[in-house]
Amino acid sequence: MSRLSSVRDALVRAADAARLAAHAPYSGYRVGAAVLASDGRMFSGGNVENASFGLTICAERSAVCAAVGAGVRRISAVAVVADGPAPPTPCGACRQVLAEFAGPATPVWTASAGGRGLRCRRLGRLLPFVFRFISASPPAAAASRHVCPRRTQSGS
Protein backbone atom coordinates (compact mmCIF):
# COMPACT_ATOMS: atom_id res chain seq x y z
CA MET A 1 0.00 0.00 0.00
CA SER A 2 1.33 3.38 -0.96
CA ARG A 3 1.97 6.07 1.59
CA LEU A 4 -0.70 8.20 -0.06
CA SER A 5 -3.43 5.60 0.21
CA SER A 6 -2.30 4.86 3.75
CA VAL A 7 -2.85 8.46 4.79
CA ARG A 8 -6.12 8.60 2.93
CA ASP A 9 -7.38 5.46 4.61
CA ALA A 10 -6.41 6.73 8.05
CA LEU A 11 -8.26 9.96 7.35
CA VAL A 12 -11.40 8.13 6.23
CA ARG A 13 -11.24 5.88 9.28
CA ALA A 14 -10.93 8.91 11.55
CA ALA A 15 -13.96 10.50 9.89
CA ASP A 16 -15.94 7.27 10.20
CA ALA A 17 -15.11 7.02 13.90
CA ALA A 18 -16.02 10.67 14.49
CA ARG A 19 -19.40 9.98 12.90
CA LEU A 20 -20.28 7.74 15.82
CA ALA A 21 -19.88 10.63 18.26
CA ALA A 22 -22.09 12.99 16.28
CA HIS A 23 -24.94 14.70 18.12
CA ALA A 24 -27.74 14.41 15.56
CA PRO A 25 -31.02 13.91 17.43
CA TYR A 26 -33.00 16.20 15.13
CA SER A 27 -32.03 14.84 11.73
CA GLY A 28 -30.98 11.35 12.70
CA TYR A 29 -28.22 11.85 10.16
CA ARG A 30 -24.75 11.42 11.63
CA VAL A 31 -21.70 12.74 9.80
CA GLY A 32 -18.03 12.57 10.71
CA ALA A 33 -15.14 14.48 9.18
CA ALA A 34 -11.38 14.51 9.50
CA VAL A 35 -8.81 16.97 8.24
CA LEU A 36 -5.13 16.43 7.60
CA ALA A 37 -2.98 19.35 8.70
CA SER A 38 0.01 20.38 6.62
CA ASP A 39 2.23 19.12 9.45
CA GLY A 40 0.77 15.62 9.23
CA ARG A 41 -1.51 15.69 12.24
CA MET A 42 -5.13 14.61 11.91
CA PHE A 43 -8.18 16.16 13.56
CA SER A 44 -11.76 15.00 13.48
CA GLY A 45 -15.26 15.95 14.54
CA GLY A 46 -18.91 15.06 14.11
CA ASN A 47 -21.93 17.21 13.41
CA VAL A 48 -23.32 19.00 16.47
CA GLU A 49 -26.98 19.77 15.93
CA ASN A 50 -29.00 22.23 17.97
CA ALA A 51 -32.63 22.66 18.97
CA SER A 52 -32.44 25.87 16.96
CA PHE A 53 -31.54 24.28 13.64
CA GLY A 54 -29.61 27.32 12.43
CA LEU A 55 -27.01 26.81 15.15
CA THR A 56 -26.10 23.35 13.90
CA ILE A 57 -22.41 22.85 13.18
CA CYS A 58 -21.58 20.33 10.46
CA ALA A 59 -18.91 17.68 10.91
CA GLU A 60 -16.50 19.37 8.53
CA ARG A 61 -16.60 22.59 10.52
CA SER A 62 -16.28 20.72 13.78
CA ALA A 63 -13.10 19.08 12.50
CA VAL A 64 -11.76 22.41 11.28
CA CYS A 65 -12.33 23.91 14.75
CA ALA A 66 -10.34 21.10 16.32
CA ALA A 67 -7.46 21.67 13.92
CA VAL A 68 -7.43 25.45 14.28
CA GLY A 69 -7.55 25.12 18.05
CA ALA A 70 -4.35 23.08 17.84
CA GLY A 71 -2.64 25.82 15.90
CA VAL A 72 -3.25 24.51 12.40
CA ARG A 73 -3.66 27.09 9.64
CA ARG A 74 -3.22 24.87 6.59
CA ILE A 75 -5.29 21.83 5.72
CA SER A 76 -4.05 19.49 3.01
CA ALA A 77 -6.75 16.82 2.82
CA VAL A 78 -10.31 16.22 4.04
CA ALA A 79 -12.48 13.14 4.58
CA VAL A 80 -16.23 13.07 5.23
CA VAL A 81 -18.20 9.95 6.14
CA ALA A 82 -21.97 9.91 6.63
CA ASP A 83 -24.86 7.66 7.57
CA GLY A 84 -26.97 6.36 4.73
CA PRO A 85 -26.35 4.50 1.49
CA ALA A 86 -25.17 7.43 -0.61
CA PRO A 87 -21.76 9.06 -0.15
CA PRO A 88 -22.18 12.58 1.26
CA THR A 89 -21.21 15.84 -0.34
CA PRO A 90 -20.22 18.82 1.82
CA CYS A 91 -22.73 21.65 2.06
CA GLY A 92 -21.83 25.07 0.71
CA ALA A 93 -21.12 26.48 4.16
CA CYS A 94 -18.54 23.78 4.88
CA ARG A 95 -16.87 24.26 1.52
CA GLN A 96 -16.45 27.94 2.39
CA VAL A 97 -15.02 27.16 5.82
CA LEU A 98 -12.61 24.61 4.35
CA ALA A 99 -11.52 27.21 1.77
CA GLU A 100 -10.40 29.46 4.62
CA PHE A 101 -7.62 26.96 5.32
CA ALA A 102 -7.28 24.84 2.18
CA GLY A 103 -6.56 25.48 -1.47
CA PRO A 104 -8.35 24.47 -4.67
CA ALA A 105 -6.20 21.36 -5.09
CA THR A 106 -7.04 19.98 -1.66
CA PRO A 107 -8.65 16.53 -2.00
CA VAL A 108 -12.00 16.00 -0.30
CA TRP A 109 -12.69 12.31 0.22
CA THR A 110 -16.30 11.26 0.83
CA ALA A 111 -17.71 7.86 1.76
CA SER A 112 -20.63 6.08 3.36
CA ALA A 113 -20.36 4.39 6.74
CA GLY A 114 -17.42 2.01 6.84
CA GLY A 115 -15.69 3.86 4.02
CA ARG A 116 -17.91 2.44 1.28
CA GLY A 117 -18.30 4.27 -2.01
CA LEU A 118 -15.11 6.25 -1.51
CA ARG A 119 -14.81 9.17 -3.90
CA CYS A 120 -12.53 12.17 -4.27
CA ARG A 121 -13.16 15.69 -5.50
CA ARG A 122 -10.88 18.71 -5.29
CA LEU A 123 -12.05 21.63 -3.16
CA GLY A 124 -11.62 23.95 -6.14
CA ARG A 125 -14.15 21.86 -8.03
CA LEU A 126 -16.59 21.89 -5.11
CA LEU A 127 -16.27 25.64 -4.56
CA PRO A 128 -14.97 27.47 -7.62
CA PHE A 129 -14.71 31.27 -7.58
CA VAL A 130 -14.37 31.20 -3.80
CA PHE A 131 -15.44 34.25 -1.85
CA ARG A 132 -12.62 35.99 0.03
CA PHE A 133 -12.70 39.11 2.12
CA ILE A 134 -9.59 41.18 1.50
CA SER A 135 -8.85 44.55 2.97
CA ALA A 136 -6.03 46.75 1.75
CA SER A 137 -3.99 45.99 4.82
CA PRO A 138 -2.73 42.72 6.28
CA PRO A 139 -4.85 41.08 9.01
CA ALA A 140 -2.36 41.88 11.75
CA ALA A 141 -2.54 45.58 10.93
CA ALA A 142 -6.30 45.46 10.71
CA ALA A 143 -6.41 43.88 14.14
CA SER A 144 -4.22 46.53 15.68
CA ARG A 145 -6.57 49.20 14.44
CA HIS A 146 -9.19 47.92 16.77
CA VAL A 147 -7.47 49.71 19.61
CA CYS A 148 -9.93 48.49 22.11
CA PRO A 149 -11.96 45.65 20.73
CA ARG A 150 -13.94 44.11 23.48
CA ARG A 151 -17.11 42.49 24.55
CA THR A 152 -19.13 44.78 26.71
CA GLN A 153 -22.38 44.22 28.38
CA SER A 154 -25.42 46.09 29.48
CA GLY A 155 -27.20 44.66 32.48
CA SER A 156 -30.83 43.71 32.19
Place this chain on the structure above:
Amino acid sequence: MSRLSSVRDALVRAADAARLAAHAPYSGYRVGAAVLASDGRMFSGGNVENASFGLTICAERSAVCAAVGAGVRRISAVAVVADGPAPPTPCGACRQVLAEFAGPATPVWTASAGGRGLRCRRLGRLLPFVFRFISASPPAAAASRHVCPRRTQSGS
Protein backbone atom coordinates in the same frame (compact mmCIF):
# COMPACT_ATOMS: atom_id res chain seq x y z
CA MET B 1 -59.27 49.18 22.67
CA SER B 2 -56.17 51.20 23.49
CA ARG B 3 -53.73 52.24 20.83
CA LEU B 4 -51.08 50.09 22.47
CA SER B 5 -53.10 46.90 22.36
CA SER B 6 -54.13 47.77 18.81
CA VAL B 7 -50.53 47.90 17.67
CA ARG B 8 -49.72 44.76 19.61
CA ASP B 9 -52.59 42.88 18.04
CA ALA B 10 -51.63 44.00 14.57
CA LEU B 11 -48.07 42.82 15.19
CA VAL B 12 -49.22 39.44 16.44
CA ARG B 13 -51.53 39.05 13.46
CA ALA B 14 -48.67 39.89 11.10
CA ALA B 15 -46.49 37.27 12.77
CA ASP B 16 -49.26 34.70 12.60
CA ALA B 17 -49.75 35.36 8.90
CA ALA B 18 -46.01 35.15 8.22
CA ARG B 19 -45.99 31.76 9.90
CA LEU B 20 -48.09 30.37 7.07
CA ALA B 21 -45.38 31.27 4.54
CA ALA B 22 -42.59 29.60 6.51
CA HIS B 23 -40.38 27.08 4.70
CA ALA B 24 -40.08 24.36 7.31
CA PRO B 25 -39.98 21.00 5.54
CA TYR B 26 -37.30 19.57 7.83
CA SER B 27 -38.74 20.35 11.25
CA GLY B 28 -42.40 20.68 10.35
CA TYR B 29 -42.37 23.55 12.81
CA ARG B 30 -43.50 26.83 11.26
CA VAL B 31 -42.77 30.12 12.99
CA GLY B 32 -43.67 33.67 11.98
CA ALA B 33 -42.34 36.90 13.39
CA ALA B 34 -43.04 40.59 13.00
CA VAL B 35 -41.10 43.63 14.13
CA LEU B 36 -42.33 47.15 14.70
CA ALA B 37 -39.90 49.80 13.48
CA SER B 38 -39.45 52.99 15.46
CA ASP B 39 -41.17 54.85 12.61
CA GLY B 40 -44.30 52.72 12.95
CA ARG B 41 -43.84 50.41 10.00
CA MET B 42 -44.21 46.66 10.45
CA PHE B 43 -42.13 43.95 8.82
CA SER B 44 -42.58 40.20 9.02
CA GLY B 45 -40.97 36.93 8.00
CA GLY B 46 -41.13 33.19 8.54
CA ASN B 47 -38.41 30.65 9.25
CA VAL B 48 -36.46 29.56 6.18
CA GLU B 49 -34.99 26.14 6.78
CA ASN B 50 -32.23 24.59 4.72
CA ALA B 51 -31.14 21.07 3.80
CA SER B 52 -27.98 21.94 5.71
CA PHE B 53 -29.65 22.60 9.05
CA GLY B 54 -27.01 25.12 10.13
CA LEU B 55 -28.06 27.49 7.36
CA THR B 56 -31.60 27.75 8.68
CA ILE B 57 -32.79 31.29 9.33
CA CYS B 58 -35.35 31.70 12.10
CA ALA B 59 -38.49 33.79 11.66
CA GLU B 60 -37.25 36.54 13.95
CA ARG B 61 -34.11 37.00 11.88
CA SER B 62 -36.09 36.87 8.67
CA ALA B 63 -38.29 39.72 9.91
CA VAL B 64 -35.25 41.71 11.01
CA CYS B 65 -33.75 41.34 7.52
CA ALA B 66 -36.93 42.71 5.98
CA ALA B 67 -36.87 45.72 8.29
CA VAL B 68 -33.19 46.46 7.83
CA GLY B 69 -33.57 46.18 4.07
CA ALA B 70 -36.19 48.93 4.26
CA GLY B 71 -33.79 51.20 6.09
CA VAL B 72 -34.88 50.42 9.64
CA ARG B 73 -32.21 50.59 12.33
CA ARG B 74 -34.38 50.70 15.44
CA ILE B 75 -36.95 48.08 16.44
CA SER B 76 -39.43 48.92 19.18
CA ALA B 77 -41.52 45.76 19.51
CA VAL B 78 -41.44 42.12 18.39
CA ALA B 79 -44.04 39.37 17.98
CA VAL B 80 -43.39 35.67 17.41
CA VAL B 81 -46.10 33.10 16.64
CA ALA B 82 -45.41 29.40 16.23
CA ASP B 83 -47.06 26.10 15.43
CA GLY B 84 -47.84 23.87 18.35
CA PRO B 85 -49.74 24.18 21.61
CA ALA B 86 -47.08 25.99 23.62
CA PRO B 87 -46.14 29.63 23.03
CA PRO B 88 -42.65 29.85 21.53
CA THR B 89 -39.60 31.47 23.02
CA PRO B 90 -36.92 32.97 20.76
CA CYS B 91 -33.66 31.04 20.48
CA GLY B 92 -30.46 32.63 21.73
CA ALA B 93 -29.29 33.51 18.23
CA CYS B 94 -32.45 35.50 17.52
CA ARG B 95 -32.23 37.31 20.83
CA GLN B 96 -28.73 38.42 19.85
CA VAL B 97 -29.83 39.58 16.40
CA LEU B 98 -32.77 41.49 17.89
CA ALA B 99 -30.39 43.13 20.37
CA GLU B 100 -28.45 44.59 17.44
CA PHE B 101 -31.46 46.82 16.74
CA ALA B 102 -33.52 46.82 19.95
CA GLY B 103 -32.97 47.76 23.56
CA PRO B 104 -33.55 45.88 26.82
CA ALA B 105 -37.00 47.41 27.30
CA THR B 106 -38.27 46.21 23.91
CA PRO B 107 -41.32 43.97 24.39
CA VAL B 108 -41.23 40.54 22.78
CA TRP B 109 -44.72 39.12 22.35
CA THR B 110 -45.07 35.37 21.86
CA ALA B 111 -48.14 33.30 21.06
CA SER B 112 -49.35 30.06 19.58
CA ALA B 113 -51.16 29.89 16.25
CA GLY B 114 -54.05 32.31 16.14
CA GLY B 115 -52.51 34.44 18.87
CA ARG B 116 -53.42 32.06 21.70
CA GLY B 117 -51.47 32.13 24.94
CA LEU B 118 -50.16 35.62 24.30
CA ARG B 119 -47.32 36.55 26.61
CA CYS B 120 -44.79 39.38 26.85
CA ARG B 121 -41.20 39.48 28.00
CA ARG B 122 -38.69 42.30 27.65
CA LEU B 123 -35.63 41.67 25.48
CA GLY B 124 -33.39 42.60 28.39
CA ARG B 125 -34.90 39.77 30.37
CA LEU B 126 -34.46 37.31 27.51
CA LEU B 127 -30.86 38.33 26.85
CA PRO B 128 -29.26 40.05 29.84
CA PHE B 129 -25.58 41.04 29.68
CA VAL B 130 -25.79 41.24 25.91
CA PHE B 131 -22.64 40.75 23.90
CA ARG B 132 -21.52 43.80 21.91
CA PHE B 133 -18.50 44.30 19.73
CA ILE B 134 -17.05 47.75 20.24
CA SER B 135 -13.95 49.10 18.64
CA ALA B 136 -12.30 52.33 19.69
CA SER B 137 -13.56 54.10 16.61
CA PRO B 138 -17.05 54.62 15.21
CA PRO B 139 -18.30 52.17 12.59
CA ALA B 140 -18.11 54.72 9.78
CA ALA B 141 -14.44 55.30 10.47
CA ALA B 142 -13.81 51.61 10.80
CA ALA B 143 -15.42 51.09 7.42
CA SER B 144 -13.32 53.72 5.75
CA ARG B 145 -10.20 52.00 6.99
CA HIS B 146 -10.95 49.09 4.75
CA VAL B 147 -9.59 51.02 1.83
CA CYS B 148 -10.34 48.30 -0.57
CA PRO B 149 -12.66 45.72 0.91
CA ARG B 150 -13.79 43.39 -1.78
CA ARG B 151 -14.75 39.92 -2.74
CA THR B 152 -12.15 38.32 -4.91
CA GLN B 153 -12.10 34.98 -6.48
CA SER B 154 -9.74 32.29 -7.56
CA GLY B 155 -10.86 30.26 -10.53
CA SER B 156 -11.40 26.55 -10.17
Place this chain on the structure above:
Amino acid sequence: MSRLSSVRDALVRAADAARLAAHAPYSGYRVGAAVLASDGRMFSGGNVENASFGLTICAERSAVCAAVGAGVRRISAVAVVADGPAPPTPCGACRQVLAEFAGPATPVWTASAGGRGLRCRRLGRLLPFVFRFISASPPAAAASRHVCPRRTQSGS
Protein backbone atom coordinates in the same frame (compact mmCIF):
# COMPACT_ATOMS: atom_id res chain seq x y z
CA MET C 1 -33.43 46.19 -25.42
CA SER C 2 -34.63 42.62 -25.13
CA ARG C 3 -37.03 41.52 -22.47
CA LEU C 4 -34.33 39.32 -20.95
CA SER C 5 -31.83 42.13 -20.55
CA SER C 6 -34.61 44.34 -19.24
CA VAL C 7 -35.39 41.90 -16.44
CA ARG C 8 -31.73 41.41 -15.75
CA ASP C 9 -31.13 45.14 -15.51
CA ALA C 10 -34.07 45.61 -13.18
CA LEU C 11 -32.74 42.83 -10.96
CA VAL C 12 -29.27 44.35 -10.84
CA ARG C 13 -30.72 47.77 -10.07
CA ALA C 14 -32.77 46.29 -7.23
CA ALA C 15 -29.67 44.63 -5.81
CA ASP C 16 -27.70 47.85 -6.10
CA ALA C 17 -30.41 49.77 -4.28
CA ALA C 18 -30.63 47.12 -1.54
CA ARG C 19 -26.89 47.49 -1.02
CA LEU C 20 -27.43 51.01 0.26
CA ALA C 21 -29.63 49.71 3.09
CA ALA C 22 -27.12 47.09 4.23
CA HIS C 23 -26.15 47.04 7.90
CA ALA C 24 -22.40 46.49 7.65
CA PRO C 25 -20.73 48.41 10.47
CA TYR C 26 -18.23 45.64 11.23
CA SER C 27 -16.86 44.93 7.76
CA GLY C 28 -17.67 48.19 6.07
CA TYR C 29 -18.53 46.03 3.09
CA ARG C 30 -22.10 46.54 1.89
CA VAL C 31 -23.75 43.99 -0.37
CA GLY C 32 -27.20 43.96 -1.93
CA ALA C 33 -28.99 41.09 -3.61
CA ALA C 34 -32.21 40.58 -5.51
CA VAL C 35 -33.99 37.42 -6.56
CA LEU C 36 -36.52 36.94 -9.33
CA ALA C 37 -39.37 34.64 -8.35
CA SER C 38 -40.78 32.22 -10.90
CA ASP C 39 -43.96 34.33 -10.93
CA GLY C 40 -42.05 37.42 -11.99
CA ARG C 41 -41.92 39.26 -8.69
CA MET C 42 -38.63 40.64 -7.41
CA PHE C 43 -37.38 40.67 -3.83
CA SER C 44 -34.24 42.22 -2.44
CA GLY C 45 -32.17 42.54 0.71
CA GLY C 46 -28.84 43.69 2.05
CA ASN C 47 -26.35 42.05 4.37
CA VAL C 48 -27.27 42.30 8.05
CA GLU C 49 -24.15 42.00 10.15
CA ASN C 50 -24.09 41.29 13.87
CA ALA C 51 -21.78 42.05 16.79
CA SER C 52 -21.37 38.28 16.97
CA PHE C 53 -19.93 37.83 13.48
CA GLY C 54 -21.34 34.31 13.12
CA LEU C 55 -24.89 35.65 13.19
CA THR C 56 -24.33 37.80 10.12
CA ILE C 57 -26.81 37.23 7.32
CA CYS C 58 -25.52 37.86 3.80
CA ALA C 59 -27.48 39.89 1.26
CA GLU C 60 -28.36 36.84 -0.82
CA ARG C 61 -29.95 35.12 2.17
CA SER C 62 -31.73 38.30 3.18
CA ALA C 63 -33.30 38.50 -0.28
CA VAL C 64 -34.27 34.82 -0.17
CA CYS C 65 -36.02 35.39 3.16
CA ALA C 66 -38.03 38.23 1.67
CA ALA C 67 -39.11 36.04 -1.24
CA VAL C 68 -39.97 33.02 0.88
CA GLY C 69 -41.96 35.20 3.25
CA ALA C 70 -44.06 36.30 0.30
CA GLY C 71 -44.83 32.69 -0.57
CA VAL C 72 -42.13 32.15 -3.19
CA ARG C 73 -40.67 28.66 -3.46
CA ARG C 74 -38.94 28.93 -6.83
CA ILE C 75 -36.24 31.42 -7.75
CA SER C 76 -35.32 31.85 -11.41
CA ALA C 77 -32.57 34.49 -11.34
CA VAL C 78 -30.28 36.21 -8.84
CA ALA C 79 -28.30 39.47 -8.79
CA VAL C 80 -25.63 40.49 -6.28
CA VAL C 81 -24.02 43.92 -6.14
CA ALA C 82 -21.25 44.85 -3.72
CA ASP C 83 -19.07 47.71 -2.59
CA GLY C 84 -15.55 47.74 -3.90
CA PRO C 85 -13.89 47.61 -7.30
CA ALA C 86 -14.15 43.88 -7.91
CA PRO C 87 -17.45 42.14 -8.69
CA PRO C 88 -18.50 39.94 -5.77
CA THR C 89 -18.94 36.20 -5.74
CA PRO C 90 -21.48 34.58 -3.39
CA CYS C 91 -20.07 32.73 -0.39
CA GLY C 92 -20.61 29.01 -0.07
CA ALA C 93 -23.38 29.42 2.49
CA CYS C 94 -25.41 31.62 0.16
CA ARG C 95 -24.94 29.25 -2.74
CA GLN C 96 -26.40 26.48 -0.57
CA VAL C 97 -29.36 28.62 0.49
CA LEU C 98 -30.03 29.63 -3.12
CA ALA C 99 -29.91 25.96 -4.13
CA GLU C 100 -32.80 25.27 -1.77
CA PHE C 101 -35.02 27.28 -4.14
CA ALA C 102 -33.15 27.42 -7.43
CA GLY C 103 -31.79 24.94 -9.92
CA PRO C 104 -28.35 24.52 -11.49
CA ALA C 105 -29.31 26.57 -14.56
CA THR C 106 -30.34 29.61 -12.52
CA PRO C 107 -28.26 32.63 -13.58
CA VAL C 108 -26.42 34.51 -10.83
CA TRP C 109 -25.52 38.03 -11.95
CA THR C 110 -22.79 39.84 -10.04
CA ALA C 111 -21.59 43.42 -10.34
CA SER C 112 -19.84 46.23 -8.53
CA ALA C 113 -21.67 49.32 -7.32
CA GLY C 114 -23.69 50.88 -10.10
CA GLY C 115 -23.80 47.62 -11.99
CA ARG C 116 -20.22 47.82 -13.24
CA GLY C 117 -18.37 44.69 -14.27
CA LEU C 118 -21.55 42.70 -14.74
CA ARG C 119 -20.95 38.99 -15.02
CA CYS C 120 -23.10 35.85 -15.05
CA ARG C 121 -22.50 32.37 -13.74
CA ARG C 122 -24.97 29.52 -13.36
CA LEU C 123 -25.74 28.30 -9.85
CA GLY C 124 -24.77 24.78 -10.88
CA ARG C 125 -21.33 26.03 -11.73
CA LEU C 126 -21.01 27.89 -8.43
CA LEU C 127 -22.21 24.93 -6.37
CA PRO C 128 -21.85 21.63 -8.19
CA PHE C 129 -22.74 18.38 -6.41
CA VAL C 130 -25.13 20.26 -4.16
CA PHE C 131 -25.90 18.82 -0.75
CA ARG C 132 -29.52 17.81 -0.23
CA PHE C 133 -31.19 16.21 2.75
CA ILE C 134 -33.70 13.61 1.65
CA SER C 135 -35.67 11.36 3.93
CA ALA C 136 -37.61 8.37 2.69
CA SER C 137 -40.88 10.23 3.07
CA PRO C 138 -42.11 13.52 1.62
CA PRO C 139 -41.67 16.64 3.78
CA ALA C 140 -45.39 16.93 4.54
CA ALA C 141 -45.42 13.42 5.96
CA ALA C 142 -42.25 14.04 7.88
CA ALA C 143 -43.79 17.13 9.39
CA SER C 144 -46.91 15.32 10.50
CA ARG C 145 -44.77 12.86 12.40
CA HIS C 146 -43.80 15.57 14.78
CA VAL C 147 -47.11 15.17 16.53
CA CYS C 148 -46.33 17.87 18.96
CA PRO C 149 -43.42 19.93 17.79
CA ARG C 150 -43.11 22.94 19.98
CA ARG C 151 -40.84 25.36 21.66
CA THR C 152 -40.81 24.84 25.36
CA GLN C 153 -39.03 26.72 28.01
CA SER C 154 -37.55 26.30 31.40
CA GLY C 155 -37.62 29.33 33.61
CA SER C 156 -34.41 30.74 34.92
Place this chain on the structure above:
Amino acid sequence: MSRLSSVRDALVRAADAARLAAHAPYSGYRVGAAVLASDGRMFSGGNVENASFGLTICAERSAVCAAVGAGVRRISAVAVVADGPAPPTPCGACRQVLAEFAGPATPVWTASAGGRGLRCRRLGRLLPFVFRFISASPPAAAASRHVCPRRTQSGS
Protein backbone atom coordinates in the same frame (compact mmCIF):
# COMPACT_ATOMS: atom_id res chain seq x y z
CA MET D 1 -6.89 26.03 47.54
CA SER D 2 -10.19 24.18 47.37
CA ARG D 3 -10.85 21.52 44.79
CA LEU D 4 -13.56 23.69 43.26
CA SER D 5 -11.31 26.70 42.73
CA SER D 6 -8.63 24.37 41.44
CA VAL D 7 -10.93 23.05 38.73
CA ARG D 8 -12.15 26.54 37.95
CA ASP D 9 -8.62 27.84 37.60
CA ALA D 10 -7.64 24.99 35.33
CA LEU D 11 -10.66 25.69 33.15
CA VAL D 12 -9.85 29.38 32.91
CA ARG D 13 -6.23 28.59 32.07
CA ALA D 14 -7.35 26.22 29.33
CA ALA D 15 -9.62 28.91 27.89
CA ASP D 16 -6.83 31.48 28.04
CA ALA D 17 -4.46 29.14 26.23
CA ALA D 18 -7.07 28.34 23.57
CA ARG D 19 -7.45 32.06 22.95
CA LEU D 20 -3.91 32.17 21.58
CA ALA D 21 -4.83 29.69 18.85
CA ALA D 22 -7.91 31.59 17.72
CA HIS D 23 -8.23 32.46 14.04
CA ALA D 24 -9.49 36.03 14.22
CA PRO D 25 -7.99 37.97 11.31
CA TYR D 26 -11.21 39.87 10.58
CA SER D 27 -12.10 41.17 14.02
CA GLY D 28 -8.70 41.06 15.66
CA TYR D 29 -10.60 39.87 18.71
CA ARG D 30 -9.37 36.50 19.97
CA VAL D 31 -11.50 34.44 22.34
CA GLY D 32 -10.82 31.09 23.97
CA ALA D 33 -13.25 28.82 25.76
CA ALA D 34 -13.09 25.62 27.76
CA VAL D 35 -15.81 23.28 28.92
CA LEU D 36 -15.73 20.80 31.76
CA ALA D 37 -17.46 17.53 30.93
CA SER D 38 -19.50 15.73 33.56
CA ASP D 39 -16.82 13.03 33.59
CA GLY D 40 -14.12 15.53 34.53
CA ARG D 41 -12.42 15.92 31.17
CA MET D 42 -11.73 19.39 29.78
CA PHE D 43 -12.04 20.52 26.17
CA SER D 44 -11.16 23.88 24.67
CA GLY D 45 -11.30 25.87 21.48
CA GLY D 46 -10.86 29.34 20.04
CA ASN D 47 -13.01 31.37 17.70
CA VAL D 48 -12.66 30.44 14.04
CA GLU D 49 -13.60 33.38 11.87
CA ASN D 50 -14.41 33.20 8.19
CA ALA D 51 -14.17 35.53 5.21
CA SER D 52 -17.95 35.21 5.11
CA PHE D 53 -18.59 36.61 8.57
CA GLY D 54 -21.77 34.55 9.05
CA LEU D 55 -19.76 31.34 9.03
CA THR D 56 -17.69 32.40 12.02
CA ILE D 57 -17.70 29.92 14.90
CA CYS D 58 -17.27 31.40 18.36
CA ALA D 59 -14.84 29.96 20.89
CA GLU D 60 -17.61 28.54 23.07
CA ARG D 61 -19.05 26.57 20.18
CA SER D 62 -15.62 25.42 19.12
CA ALA D 63 -15.03 24.01 22.61
CA VAL D 64 -18.45 22.34 22.62
CA CYS D 65 -17.63 20.65 19.30
CA ALA D 66 -14.42 19.26 20.77
CA ALA D 67 -16.29 17.87 23.77
CA VAL D 68 -19.13 16.36 21.75
CA GLY D 69 -16.65 14.78 19.37
CA ALA D 70 -15.10 12.99 22.36
CA GLY D 71 -18.48 11.59 23.33
CA VAL D 72 -19.46 14.21 25.88
CA ARG D 73 -23.17 14.97 26.21
CA ARG D 74 -23.17 16.80 29.52
CA ILE D 75 -21.22 19.95 30.33
CA SER D 76 -20.92 21.04 33.96
CA ALA D 77 -18.87 24.25 33.75
CA VAL D 78 -17.67 26.76 31.15
CA ALA D 79 -14.88 29.32 30.97
CA VAL D 80 -14.44 32.07 28.38
CA VAL D 81 -11.39 34.31 28.10
CA ALA D 82 -11.06 37.14 25.59
CA ASP D 83 -8.70 39.81 24.35
CA GLY D 84 -9.33 43.31 25.60
CA PRO D 85 -9.71 45.01 28.97
CA ALA D 86 -13.32 44.03 29.68
CA PRO D 87 -14.35 40.48 30.57
CA PRO D 88 -16.38 38.94 27.73
CA THR D 89 -19.96 37.81 27.80
CA PRO D 90 -21.09 34.93 25.56
CA CYS D 91 -23.25 35.88 22.56
CA GLY D 92 -26.82 34.60 22.38
CA ALA D 93 -25.94 31.91 19.87
CA CYS D 94 -23.31 30.41 22.17
CA ARG D 95 -25.67 30.48 25.14
CA GLN D 96 -28.14 28.46 23.07
CA VAL D 97 -25.50 25.93 22.02
CA LEU D 98 -24.30 25.57 25.61
CA ALA D 99 -27.90 25.01 26.73
CA GLU D 100 -28.06 21.97 24.45
CA PHE D 101 -25.62 20.25 26.80
CA ALA D 102 -25.76 22.20 30.07
CA GLY D 103 -28.41 23.12 32.59
CA PRO D 104 -29.45 26.45 34.10
CA ALA D 105 -27.18 25.98 37.13
CA THR D 106 -24.06 25.52 35.03
CA PRO D 107 -21.47 28.18 35.93
CA VAL D 108 -20.04 30.26 33.11
CA TRP D 109 -16.74 31.85 34.10
CA THR D 110 -15.54 34.83 32.09
CA ALA D 111 -12.26 36.72 32.26
CA SER D 112 -9.90 38.93 30.35
CA ALA D 113 -6.52 37.70 29.11
CA GLY D 114 -4.55 36.09 31.88
CA GLY D 115 -7.69 35.40 33.87
CA ARG D 116 -8.13 38.97 35.01
CA GLY D 117 -11.55 40.22 36.08
CA LEU D 118 -12.86 36.72 36.70
CA ARG D 119 -16.62 36.62 37.06
CA CYS D 120 -19.27 33.90 37.22
CA ARG D 121 -22.84 33.77 35.99
CA ARG D 122 -25.15 30.78 35.75
CA LEU D 123 -26.29 29.70 32.30
CA GLY D 124 -29.91 29.99 33.41
CA ARG D 125 -29.32 33.64 34.12
CA LEU D 126 -27.64 34.22 30.77
CA LEU D 127 -30.35 32.41 28.82
CA PRO D 128 -33.64 32.18 30.72
CA PHE D 129 -36.69 30.63 29.04
CA VAL D 130 -34.42 28.59 26.80
CA PHE D 131 -35.75 27.47 23.45
CA ARG D 132 -36.04 23.70 23.06
CA PHE D 133 -37.34 21.68 20.17
CA ILE D 134 -39.36 18.74 21.41
CA SER D 135 -41.19 16.26 19.25
CA ALA D 136 -43.67 13.77 20.60
CA SER D 137 -41.17 10.95 20.27
CA PRO D 138 -37.68 10.44 21.66
CA PRO D 139 -34.74 11.37 19.43
CA ALA D 140 -33.76 7.77 18.77
CA ALA D 141 -37.22 6.97 17.46
CA ALA D 142 -37.27 10.15 15.41
CA ALA D 143 -33.99 9.16 13.86
CA SER D 144 -35.20 5.72 12.90
CA ARG D 145 -38.10 7.26 11.07
CA HIS D 146 -35.74 8.74 8.57
CA VAL D 147 -35.50 5.37 6.88
CA CYS D 148 -33.09 6.62 4.34
CA PRO D 149 -31.65 9.95 5.36
CA ARG D 150 -28.83 10.78 3.04
CA ARG D 151 -26.96 13.41 1.23
CA THR D 152 -27.55 13.23 -2.46
CA GLN D 153 -26.10 15.26 -5.20
CA SER D 154 -26.91 16.55 -8.59
CA GLY D 155 -23.98 16.97 -10.92
CA SER D 156 -23.08 20.35 -12.23
